[in-house]
Structure formats: structure tokens, C-alpha cells
Amino acid sequence: MNSVAHTTNPPQMQHKRAFALPSLRAWLAAGQWLVTLLLCAFLIVPVVMSILAGLTVNYFQGVASGLTLRWLGEVWTQYHASVFLSLEIALATLVITLLTGVPAGYVLARSESRASRIIEEFLVLPIALPGLASALALLVVYGGFTMFRTSVAFIVVGHVVFTLPFMVRAVAAVCASSGLRTLEEGAASLGASFFQRFITIVLPNVRPGIVAGALAVVTLSIGEFNLTWMLHTPETKTLPVGLxxxxxxxRIEIGSAYTILFFIMTMPLLVAMQWLGVDATGQRNTRQKKTRVIDTTSSAENQS
Structure with a gap:
């Protein structure tokens, strides 16, 4: 009986344990969640208020004045040409960066010479410089060619200069993996030519980097303002310049409605990047990588 009495906890002790204070770890976790929620509110609330301003009849009266799509209609009527022009420039920029950035990223990742590192630093230089400085440099060099200066191609060149480093870095990050080099060496030992290796081994394995770079290029091209503002003409006004x-x-309602239009164009690209599971360096989860490596290895062996 005595042993049973000693091993059994009294009801008062059980009651105290049930109402024990949270541990220090729990307090820290709660604090982290609180800070995160406050930061999210700090960033999201202005966006929500701007969207509401573009949908209200009168901004100064607020939502009580009623909701309307009138301002969106006016924005589309006045600036739909800028929307299509921004998309055309973004697509042209994407095509050029794909044709130049993918091979450049592959070569820079494979080369270990000092010259390749210097070239890589020069490619990244436009990111470090303000957009106005890059635009001024383009104007100084090419501003004398009137036909080129007043054309959409001039803005496309500026966007390529600004966005090319993002494509090169995303592709180079994937090409630098040792697994890809091993696959290429294995395919070469089986008699595959460089073209066959590049098509069947390199491109399928660097697809995450290409997708990440492409989404970054299109998003940055659509939203680029500083460089475009210096290079544009009244006939080549893009979406950010119109904004x-x-x-x-x-009036502020039209400006906010323009923000909604800009939001509608850029959000699908950001959601697509998250949905594809691709980050800014072009990396994906390990399981997807392993599956892709096995598939490309078997296809290379079959072709050889």
C-alpha cells in the first residue's frame, strides 16, 4: 500500500502540471509568428488599400461610396496599348536572353579560367548599377542613331542588359552541379557528340534554371521603370511608365486601378514560380532532380 501511495500523484500535483506555463521555446516561436504576421500586415495592407481605392466610386469617401469597375475600364481604354507593348518587350527580351543566357551560363559554369570569372563579373555589373546609369550609358553610345533610339528595340536592348545576369546565374547554378558533369562524361564515353549531349543531357537537367531565369526575366521586364523611363518615347510608353x-x-482612383492591372499581370508569374517549385537560383527538390537524372541517363544510353 505504501508503494502504491508513493507512486500515485496527488490530484493537486496533476492540476498544477495541467496549467504549467509555456516553455521558453514556445514563447520564442510565438514571438517569431507575431513578428512575421506584423511584417506581412505592414507589406500587404497598403496593397489591399490601393486595390480598394481602384474599385471604389470615391476614394475620399471610402468603400461606403460603393464599388465600381469604372476606373479599370478607363485605364484599359487609355493605356491598353502600353499593356501590349510591355508584353511584347518582355517576350522579345525573354527570347534574346534564352538564346544568349543559356549557352553563356553553361560555358561560365564549365570554365574555370580567370577570364570567365571576369566576364561573369561584367555580366553582373548592370545589376549593381542604378537603372538610370545603365540607360544613360546606352543613350551616350547609341543615342545618335535616331531610328534605333526611337524604336522599341532600344528599350529591348536595355531590358536585355538588365535581365541577362538573372538568366545566366540561374542556368550556371544548375550547370555547376557535379552530377551533370558526370552524366556528360558518361554520354561522351558512349560516343555521344557535343550536340547530342547538350540536347539530351544538359537542357533537360538545366530546365529548372531556365524556367527560373525565364520567369525572372519576364517579371523584371514588365516591372522595370528606371531604365525604361530614360529610354522611352511618347510612342514607346510601357506599363510602369504609364503607371x-x-x-x-x-485622380488617385485611376492610378490605383492601374495598380490593379499591373498586379493582375505580374502575380501569375510569381505564382507560377512557386507552383513549379523553382527558386531564384534554379534549384528544385532533390527527388525531382534524381528522377530527371535517371530519365536523361537512360535516354542517352538508348540513343547511343
Whole structure:
């Protein structure tokens, strides 16, 4: 009886344990969640308020004045040409960066010479410089060619200069993996030519980097303002430049409606990047990588 009495906890002790204070680890976790939620609110609330301003009849009266799509209609009527022009410039920029950035990223990842590192630093230089400085450099060099200066191609060149490093870095990060080099060596030992290795081994394995770079290029091209503002003409006004004009010269409801239009264009690209599981360096989860490596190895062996 005495042993049973000693091993059994009294009801008062059980009651105290049930109402024990949270541990220090729990307090830290709660604090982290609180800070995260506050930061999210700090960033998201202005966006939500701007969207509401573009949907309300009168901004100064707020939602009580009613909701309307009138401002979106006016923005589309006045600036739909800028929307299509931004998409055309983004697609042209994407094509050029794909044709130049993918081979450049592959070569830079494979080369270990000092010259390749210097070239890589020069490619990244436009990111470190302000967009206005890059635009001024283009104007100084090519501003004298009137036909080129007033054409859409001039803006495309500026966007390529600005976005090419993102494509090169994303592709180079994947090409630098030792597994890809081993696959290429194995395919070469089986008699595959460089072209066959590049098509059947390199491109399938660097696809995550290409997708990441492509999404970054299109998103940055659509949203680029500083460089475009210096290079544009009244006939080559893009979406961000039009957004600045609406905030400067029109009522705030139209400017906010323009923000909604810009939001609609860019959000699908960001969601696509998350849905594909691709980060800024072009990496994906390990299981997908292993599956892709096995598939490309078997296809290379079959072709050889």
C-alpha cells in the first residue's frame, strides 16, 4: 500500500502540471509568428488599400461610396496599348536572353579560367548599377542613331542588359552541379557528340534554371521603370511608365486601378514560380532532380 501511495500523484500535483506555463521555446516561436504576421500586415495592407481605392466610386469617401469597375475600364481604354507593348518587350527580351543566357551560363559554369570569372563579373555589373546609369550609358553610345533610339528595340536592348545576369546565374547554378558533369562524361564515353549531349543531357537537367531565369526575366521586364523611363518615347510608353503618369496627372482612383492591372499581370508569374517549385537560383527538390537524372541517363544510353 505504501508503494502504491508513493507512486500515485496527488490530484493537486496533476492540476498544477495541467496549467504549467509555456516553455521558453514556445514563447520564442510565438514571438517569431507575431513578428512575421506584423511584417506581412505592414507589406500587404497598403496593397489591399490601393486595390480598394481602384474599385471604389470615391476614394475620399471610402468603400461606403460603393464599388465600381469604372476606373479599370478607363485605364484599359487609355493605356491598353502600353499593356501590349510591355508584353511584347518582355517576350522579345525573354527570347534574346534564352538564346544568349543559356549557352553563356553553361560555358561560365564549365570554365574555370580567370577570364570567365571576369566576364561573369561584367555580366553582373548592370545589376549593381542604378537603372538610370545603365540607360544613360546606352543613350551616350547609341543615342545618335535616331531610328534605333526611337524604336522599341532600344528599350529591348536595355531590358536585355538588365535581365541577362538573372538568366545566366540561374542556368550556371544548375550547370555547376557535379552530377551533370558526370552524366556528360558518361554520354561522351558512349560516343555521344557535343550536340547530342547538350540536347539530351544538359537542357533537360538545366530546365529548372531556365524556367527560373525565364520567369525572372519576364517579371523584371514588365516591372522595370528606371531604365525604361530614360529610354522611352511618347510612342514607346510601357506599363510602369504609364503607371507613373497616372499617379502624377490623374485622380488617385485611376492610378490605383492601374495598380490593379499591373498586379493582375505580374502575380501569375510569381505564382507560377512557386507552383513549379523553382527558386531564384534554379534549384528544385532533390527527388525531382534524381528522377530527371535517371530519365536523361537512360535516354542517352538508348540513343547511343
Amino acid at each position: 507613373a503618369d497616372t499617379y502624377a496627372s490623374l
